[in-house]
Amino acid sequence: MSIDQNLDEIIKARRSIRLFTSEMPTKEDIKAIIQAGVLAPFAGLANTGKDGRKFIVVSRNNPLINQLSSVVKNRAGVFAEQFNAQTNSNPILRAQGQGFLKRLEMTAQQGPLGIGSAPYYIVVAEKRGIPDVQHKSLAHCMENMWLKATALGLGFHLVTITxxxxxxxxxxxxxxxxxxxxxxxxxxxxxxxxxxxxxIRSSIDDVTTWFL
Ligand SMILES: Cc1cc2nc3c(=O)[nH]c(=O)nc-3n(C[C@H](O)[C@H](O)[C@H](O)COP(=O)(O)O)c2cc1C
Known part of the structure; x- marks a missing residue:
């Protein structure tokens, strides 16, 4: 896939890729992906945008990756226990949260997917502010990075436990x-x-209500 694909093609080609080859993407490509993240919108009222967003790139060749993976693994166990306890007193949460609980338990047993299983794990940090909209900012940032990675022929998946x-x-x-x-x-x-x-994706007609 080449960088000059048009936007529609890139949007269509974007997928969650959870299996990677052993080849390391170049630092240049990672920088281009970060540049796309830098250009994503930020909440002007919540932060100035200057030092508001940071990118931390950890290669799977750096021993830090194992430390991060093990901290996340342990934490996932704690989260699973806490969530399980909450569901005991809340039947709706119990019914709807089974998938989430299973995911946490799997992470606690096997370690987090993407931290060590991929050539690069990138953490994006957005300075907290008021209103508390930083996770929305981060979602925009992630999407920009995802589309850029797709345009460069690279695979990408979110690591939401971050x-x-x-x-x-x-x-x-x-x-x-x-x-x-x-x-x-x-x-x-x-x-x-x-x-x-x-x-399977919805058709526009099925999901759109028009008031013209
Ligand atoms: C808010 C959000 C969180 C997600 N978290 C994860 C995640 O932690 N790990 C993962 O592999 N995929 C994650 N996904 C990806 C979705 O599973 C994926 O986008 C969806 O199944 C559609 O597949 P596609 O991305 O290939 O089009 C997340 C997606 C969203 C929108």
Whole structure:
């Protein structure tokens, strides 16, 4: 896939890629992806945008990746226990949260997908502010990065458990982030080793209401 594909093609080609080859993407490509993230919108009222957003790139060749993976693994176990306890007193949460609980338990057993299983794990940190909209900012940032990675022929998947790790002192310390000051999100990037089938998408007519 080449960089001059038009926007529609790139949007269509964007997929969650969770299996990667052993080849490392170049630092230039990673920088181009970060540039796309830098250009994503930020909440002007909540932060100035100057030092508001940080990118931390961890290659799977750096020993830090194992430390991060193990901190996330342990935390996922704690989150699973806490969530399980909450569902005991809340039948609706119990009924609807089974998938989430299973995911947490799997992470606690096997470690987090994307942290060590991909050539790069990138954490994006957005300085907290009022209103508390940093996770929305981060979602915009992630989408820009995802589309750029797609345009470069790279695979990408979100590592959403990163958002919960902003509550973990050790995780923030490992990344040299001041604890409590940033909202976080994360993603994994590498060369794709899979071509997942297209999910069923709604047709425009089915999902749109017009008032013209
Ligand atoms: C808010 C949000 C969080 C997500 N978190 C994860 C995640 O932690 N790990 C993952 O592999 N995919 C994650 N996904 C990706 C979705 O599973 C994926 O986008 C969806 O299944 C559609 O597949 P596609 O991305 O290939 O089009 C997330 C997507 C969204 C919108």
């Amino acid at each position: 958002t919960q790790m902003e509550q973990d002192n050790e995780f923030c310390n490992l990344l040299s982030l001041p604890f409590g000051e940033y909202r976080l999100d994360g993603c994994a990037i590498g060369f794709p080793a899979q071509n997942p089938p297209q999910p």
